[in-house]
Amino acid sequence: xENAEAAAAARSDFIASASHxxxxxxxxxxxxxxxxxxxxxxxxxxxxxxxxxHATKTLSLITNNVLDWSKLExxxxxVCRPIYLDMRTVCESILMLLPxxxxxxxxxxxxxxxxxxxxxxxxxxxxxxxxxxxxxxNALKFTSSGYILLxxxxxxxxxxxxxxxxxxxxxxxxxxxxxxxxxQAQTRGTQRGTGLGLSIIRQLLHKMQGSIEVDSKYVGDPxxxxxxxxxxxxxxxxxxxESSRHGSLPGSFPPKVAIFSNEPKSRSLEGLSxxxxxxxxxxxxxxxxxxxxTVEWKYIWADFWHLKNDPTLLHQLAEREECVVLIPYxxxxxLRRDSTMTxxxxxxxIPKPLLWNSFEQRIIAVQESTNKPxxxxxxxxxxxxxxxxxxxxxTVQEAPYVKRGVVLLVEDNPINxxxxxxxxxxxxxxxxxxxxxxxxxxxxxxxxxxIDIILMDQSMPRKDGVATTQEIRxxxxxxxxxxxxxxxxxTAAVNAKAQVHFTEAGADDFLAKPLSMAQxxxxxxxxxxxxxx
Numbered sequence: 001x002e003n004a005e006a007a008a009a010a011r012s013d014f015i016a017s018a019s020h021x022x023x024x025x026x027x028x029x030x031x032x033x034x035x036x037x038x039x040x041x042x043x044x045x046x047x048x049x050x051x052x053x054h055a056t057k058t059l060s061l062i063t064n065n066v067l068d069w070s071k072l073e074x075x076x077x078x079v080c081r082p083i084y085l086d087m088r089t090v091c092e093s094i095l096m097l098l099p100x101x102x103x104x105x106x107x108x109x110x111x112x113x114x115x116x117x118x119x120x121x122x123x124x125x126x127x128x129x130x131x132x133x134x135x136x137x138n139a140l141k142f143t144s145s146g147y148i149l150l151x152x153x154x155x156x157x158x159x160x161x162x163x164x165x166x167x168x169x170x171x172x173x174x175x176x177x178x179x180x181x182x183x184q185a186q187t188r189g190t191q192r193g194t195g196l197g198l199s200i201i202r203q204l205l206h207k208m209q210g211s212i213e214v215d216s217k218y219v220g221d222p223x224x225x226x227x228x229x230x231x232x233x234x235x236x237x238x239x240x241x242e243s244s245r246h247g248s249l250p251g252s253f254p255p256k257v258a259i260f261s262n263e264p265k266s267r268s269l270e271g272l273s274x275x276x277x278x279x280x281x282x283x284x285x286x287x288x289x290x291x292x293x294t295v296e297w298k299y300i301w302a303d304f305w306h307l308k309n310d311p312t313l314l315h316q317l318a319e320r321e322e323c324v325v326l327i328p329y330x331x332x333x334x335l336r337r338d339s340t341m342t343x344x345x346x347x348x349x350i351p352k353p354l355l356w357n358s359f360e361q362r363i364i365a366v367q368e369s370t371n372k373p374x375x376x377x378x379x380x381x382x383x384x385x386x387x388x389x390x391x392x393x394x395t396v397q398e399a400p401y402v403k404r405g406v407v408l409l410v411e412d413n414p415i416n417x418x419x420x421x422x423x424x425x426x427x428x429x430x431x432x433x434x435x436x437x438x439x440x441x442x443x444x445x446x447x448x449x450x451i452d453i454i455l456m457d458q459s460m461p462r463k464d465g466v467a468t469t470q471e472i473r474x475x476x477x478x479x480x481x482x483x484x485x486x487x488x489x490x491t492a493a494v495n496a497k498a499q500v501h502f503t504e505a506g507a508d509d510f511l512a513k514p515l516s517m518a519q520x521x522x523x524x525x526x527x528x529x530x531x532x533x
Contacts, residue, residue, distance in 0.1 A: 043333065406432060407455055
């Protein structure tokens with residue numbers, strides 16, 4: 001027994017170590033591809049870049065699953081650590097991390113957090129993110145047309161999240177083995193994987209005292225037609241509520257949204273209607289402009305390609321300034337070429353994948369600005385789109401440089417340090433670098449009045465990141481430094497122990513490699529504004 005336990009521990013240690021080594025080149029792939037997405041690229045270049053980003057995110061997800069499995073084998077590390085979090089933010093971060101869908105598939109990814117879900121729920125953020133990430137990743141793998149719908153609701157003190165897809169479904173004969181490790185319904189072709197995702201989900205839910213149910217119709221089972229196939233996974237997790245409801249929709253009757261479609265029985269339209277219903281709206285399918293006359297519509301929904309193929313309808317909607325027209329799109333370049341869609345204030349482009357709680361901010365941003373949104377040439381799954389002047393289409397690099405702050409980058413790996421400098425410079429931060437903890441203390445004392453925030457690696461020679469963080473907090477407490485600075489741990493060691501050690505030493509946040517530009521930008525913006533207050 002002792003030998004078996006020792007072997008299991010050695011295997012887990014090896015997996016954790018290997019994961020750390022894999023994360024470093026993944027970090028380079030993620031960072032440099034994000035930097036490349038901010039440059040001028042040809043159409044072919046953008047396609048190739050998306051392929052690189054897709055492969056990077058997929059490999060990162062596999063690495064996370066293998067590491068999760070090694071943690072769960074050692075129960076001492078698999079401890080549920082709930083915090084108060086906003087599920088809307090969690091869903092946004094998942095879309096940033098999720099592998100891009102294949103450009104050859106025709107699948108709409110729809111994400112709805114019900115309006116009455118509180119802004120603050122007491123949950124383990126890492127666990128719930130990993131659970132939803134694996135469910136969505138599986139759905140993307142097995143769905144080639146139709147939709148994938150993630151809904152998040154709260155019911156009787158439980159978080160209820162559902163992932164519904166229109167994929168091929170799961171054979172009834174395989175359902176009893178669905179959550180067993182290394183078991184797969186599909187063992188050939190591109191749809192196969194490690195067989196760990198659903199097993200990890202079940203174990204994480206067990207740690208959270210939650211449960212999971214599945215309902216599936218397999219296209220190969222008797223009596224199941226292609227238009228009926230698909231799977232629905234529902235997870236239920238008990239939660240503690242810190243705040244009141246996010247805000248229920250006003251009035252006795254739900255607001256109405258008109259959806260233009262020539263295919264009233266399509267599966268994509270089915271998913272879209274379900275999404276609007278979950279968000280508290282009453283969707284109605286319309287065919288022509290005359291169908292809008294007798295009803296007060298909150299929004300009008302018209303897909304980019306629907307309008308592209310019906311220029312008369314586009315012109316009619318452009319003249320109806322009293323209506324807010326939402327135009328979902330997934331090809332920024334095609335949208336950029338249409339001056340009507342990008343220059344009319346009440347026509348609001350909505351980037352895919354579709355995140356319902358972001359619509360209102362998007363509408364306000366477009367309507368309050370005299371400029372129209374810049375249509376990012378980056379990843380298809382970008383969470384937001386910057387507002388820039390469409391009439392003067394300049395690249396990101398041509399925008400006037402406005403320094404956002406000074407970052408002390410503590411990193412011993414020269415390749416990582418070079419990449420970190422490039423990423424920070426692209427985000428308009430000045431950089432002071434240090435090769436280890438000892439040099440970091442020296443640089444901090446020397447540039448005390450300049451440095452706004454610190455990015456701290458963990459494993460370094462002479463003095464590691466945890467010890468350096470602790471010493472910086474001691475220097476601040478003794479007034480040897482002029483003020484307290486945010487310290488963000490950035491490391492490929494993503495086990496729970498590393499996070500706890502950094503937190504106890506005084507770190508404000510923890511970012512895992514591979515690190516995207518969007519994650520870095522969002523975190524720095526949060527803490528640099530705090531540092532100057």
